[in-house]
Amino acid sequence: MGTIGPLFRALLFTLLFCSVELSAESNKAIVLPVSESQSLPAMLYKEALKEKNLTEIPSFTLERGRGYWLLFDVNSTAQSENHILYIKNALVDEIKFELLDSDFETIQLKKHEHGAYFDSIIPHLSIKANSGIAWAAVYLSNNATVTIEPTLIPEDEFYSSVEEHVIKIAVISVILAIGLAISAAFYFLSRQVKFVSLMGYLMCMLVGFLSRKGVFLLFGDPLISQYSNRLSAWFNLLAISFACLFFMQSRYENKQVVIAKTPLTSVLFILCSTTLAASILINTLSVYFFVVGYTVLVMLVGYLFLQCKEIKANFTHLSMVAWCSLLMQSLVLLSTVFTARSLHILNDGLLVFNTGVFLATLLIQDRLRVLQYNESLTHDDETGLPNKQKLLDCLQHKVTDSEAHSLVLFRPVVLLDARANFGYEYANVQIKRTMANLAQQLSSMNSLKIEANELKCHYISRLDDSTYAYVVNGQLELSQIEQFVCVTTAVFTEGISHNSSQLVNGVDIGVANYPVHASNASQLIQRSLQALSTKALHGERWHMFDAENSNLAQYRLEVASYLQEAIEHNQLSLFFQPQICLDTGHIHGAEALLRWHHPILGQVPPDEFIPIAESTGIIFELTEWVVEQSLLYQKEITAIYPEHIISINISAKDLLRKELPVLFLTLLNEYQLKASNVMLELTESATLSDGVNIKTALNDYRLIGLKIAIDDFGTGYSSLAYLSKMGFDEIKIDKQFVMNLEYSKNDRTICRATCDIAKSLGSFVIGEGIEDIQSLQILKSYGCEIGQGYYFSRPLGFKDYLNWLEHNLQTTIDTDVYHMN
Structure with a gap:
């Protein structure tokens, strides 16, 4: 061991000053109580040996505030090899060593240049072989009652054991450091407060552990040396408090535990701060304050354990082990303070065990979260049944096996x-x-x-x-x-x-x-x-x-997709079919008809793409486009013919939208158009869908000044009372009753009744689908005011309609004789 440098020896001694467990040789000594630390004269030693016999002293209790000289017989021990005398398992306030010869005279040995440095860190006595040393005297004094174990062992054996225990201490420190790193990683990943509490537990235990092993004595500060024991006790107290918070936040799902109307966090803070302050301010009673603090903390740990078990908050077998080990650690720390014995084996063992249990708890909880997450990926949360992904995997196995x-x-x-x-x-x-x-x-x-x-x-x-x-x-x-x-x-x-x-x-x-x-x-x-x-x-x-239904559904999807593109790329167009006053032959206006010619699908009829637009929600955008274009064209038309009335078809799904009246009002003001020259045509089925709301919506349009017409009249189930309630400006006879008017008695009856109803309600009548002079004459005889159909003109593009309008504007049409071209 001679190759170990002095500074390294100092570090080794520091780490093991209170923890090495060696097989000491015979410690025969006598105890001499004294009032001060001055060296005793040889005569006093001799008289003491006459009065007392040398006895084995495996341990000795230092009373608080008293000093003792211990005289060890090392005559036979120091003859064969070098020995070390030190005090095991305690850090005392004052300690002094002396070497004596057979006449109890002090022997001054040449010390190593770092000897004073070693003594200031780890008080010890090196007894060299064949140096004439017969006795070793040790003076001990402490402000608190403490039990010490004087130990005399061979130097080589001591250094060998020191190396082994340094490894153990290093391993424990590494374990705690790894625990801190894992806890920090969990915190930064989840941002959960309980991991801060766990980091607090591990950090405080690490500080208390290193303080208990005397590592902080390396700093050489007398204040650290004086408060080393209390520092270890307080950090251990704080560590158990953090452990309580960790369990509360883990097992109670972040619910605050209240004790005597005080949150547990506040109780622990008051306990730790009060214990520390009292132990510093009243130095002589510090041990008692720590005993009280640890006692209260043990009671809190037991209370939380019983509460957690009672409510069964995430209580598992691992939780039971963790609680029991924490309670055991609290009791051992209390015993350490109360008995003034370090109990290093139990303390260190429980420290490693608890760290492992807490980390195992974290890893198991994380594993359970992963399993729960994986379960949620393949199962329904509400019913626990397999979800679509699980079904898809199952079906894929069947397909792979060609079953x-x-x-x-x-x-x-x-x-x-x-x-x-x-x-x-x-x-x-x-x-x-x-x-x-x-x-x-x-x-x-x-x-x-x-x-x-x-x-x-x-x-x-x-x-x-x-x-x-x-x-x-x-x-x-x-x-x-x-x-x-x-x-x-x-x-x-x-x-x-x-x-x-x-x-x-x-x-x-x-x-x-x-x-x-x-x-x-x-x-x-x-x-x-x-x-x-x-x-x-x-x-x-x-x-x-059914494959046919599937193809139809696929076609509808294609139409919906293409229709969205048509709106965005302006593929739609408006055609205008003139409406003629049957009494005067003058032009009344025109109905704006939406047309769509797709480059792939060709001409798509409105009765095909309008229902698709309604079912897919595109109808809103489509209606806005139609309204904007219709009113823009109306602005150009009224420049030629100011009294022109344009009829715009509105979908039932658009009628109740609050945005549509706003759009009409905005565009009418922007284009300087008369609202009375705009007619909204609503299908009979649309007006029947929700009578109360429809009437409210129609009133909003009427407040703007727009006129309302009921389209395709006769195809629904409107009653006279319903028509009267709605108050339509125009009633439009559906073309299916007009086109065969000359040959169908039923159609003639329906048309005559419709005209009579309109007259009684004060509404105009429009006959749609007039294709011959006979139908025109019959409708005119029934009192139908306005006609529309191929007899007058087919639907025209906007430019063609403008040309048609200019050509026929000044002509009064004899509707009984002429076609309009």
Whole structure:
């Protein structure tokens, strides 16, 4: 060991000053209580030996405020090899060593140049062999009662053991440092306060551990030396407080624990700060303050343990181990302060064990979060059923194995009604109960287990909020599908009851088969959804995928996509069909008709793309385009013919939009147009959809000054009372009653009645679809004021309409004789 440098030895001694566990040789000594630390004369030693016998002193208790000289017999020990005498397991306030010969005279040995430095850090006595040393005297004094263990061992054995224990201390420090790093990583990833508490526990334990091992004595500050024990005790107290906060934040889900109307955080802060302040201000009673502080803390740990166990807040076996080890560590620290014995083996062992348990808790919780996240990726949160991804994986396995199967999607309408009427919580309970009943039925049939493991088995999957699915094994057989459909509908026949309310509704079912209808799993789900979305006809309970319906649906999607592009790239156009006053032959105005010529689809008729626009929500943009273009053209037309009235068709979905009246008002002001020269044409079915709201909306348009016409009259179910209530400015007879007017008695009756009704309500009548002179004459005889149709002109593009208008503007038309060209 002679190769170990002096400074390295000092560091080793510091780390192990209070913790080395060596097999000491015989420690025969006598104890001499004294009042001061001055060296004793030889005579006093001799008299003491006459009065007292040398006895073994494995440990000795220093009373608070008293001094003692311990006289050790090293005559026989120091003859063979060098020895070390030091005080194990305690840091005392004052310690002094002396070497004596056989006559009790002080021996002055030449010290190493760093000897004084070593003594200031680790008080010890090096006894050299064959140096004439017979006795070793040690003076000890401390402000608090403490138990010490004088130890005399061979020098080589001491240094060998020091190296082993340095490794142990380094390992414990590394473990704590790793724990700190892991806790910090968890905090920066999750920003959860509990990880700050865990970092506080580990940091305080590390400081207390290094202080207990005497590392801070390396700084050589007398103040640190004086308060080293209290520093270790206070940081350990603070560490247990942080551990309590960590468990509270972990197990109580961040809910604050209140003790005597005081939050736990405040209780712990008051406890730690009071204990520290009292131990510093009243130095002589510091031990008692720490005993009280640790006692209260042990009680708090026990209280939190009982509370956590009672409410079963995330309580697991690992939680039980963590709580018990924390309680044990608190008791050991209390015993250390109370008995003035360091109990290093227990302290260090519990420190390592608790660090491991806490880190294991973190890692297990993180693993559980990962498992829960993975579970949420493949399962529905509300019902726990496999979701679309899990179903897709299951179907993909079947496709890979080329096994025929049918996918059955069903949408229980009653469950949606239950949510709307009874609330989500009750509805979700009913969903779980109903799906469990259906799964029980499917388990006895030829149904595929979508998920099967040791913990659970599922036959049903949840695709979305309202759609569920199960898989039927085998080739497509209608009789088998019918059997499954019957079982599914039977489960939902009873409906859902809540208190005295009973909800009963049907189940929509769609079926597709692999490989008949689809070539892969994704396509199979798509085809099943298409079958599910098919409208029920003639009481059908379910629908098989139909390629024709699929092509139609695909075409509708293409039209919707192209229509959006048409609006953005100005592919749409407006045509104008003139309206003529039948009495005078003068031009009344024109109806703006929307036309769309697509470069790929060709001419797409309005009755084809308008419903698609309404169902996809594009109708709003489409209507705005039509209104803006119509009023822009009206501005140019009124420059030629100021009394011209333009009729604009408005969709039922647009009528109730608050933005549309604002748009009309803005454009009318911008283009300086008369609102009375703009007629809004609404279909009869649109006005019947929601009478109260429609009337309110119509009043908003009338306040602007716009006129309102009911289009396609006769195709709906309007009553006289309804027409009177709405107060339309114009009633437009649908062309299906006009085009065959000459040959149909029923059509003539309808047209005559319509004209009579309009007269009684004070409304104008427009006859649409006039194609011959006979129809014109009949309508005129019934009192129809305005005519529109191919007899006068076909729909014209804007420029053509302007030319037509200029050509016929000054001509009074004999509507009984002439066509307008």
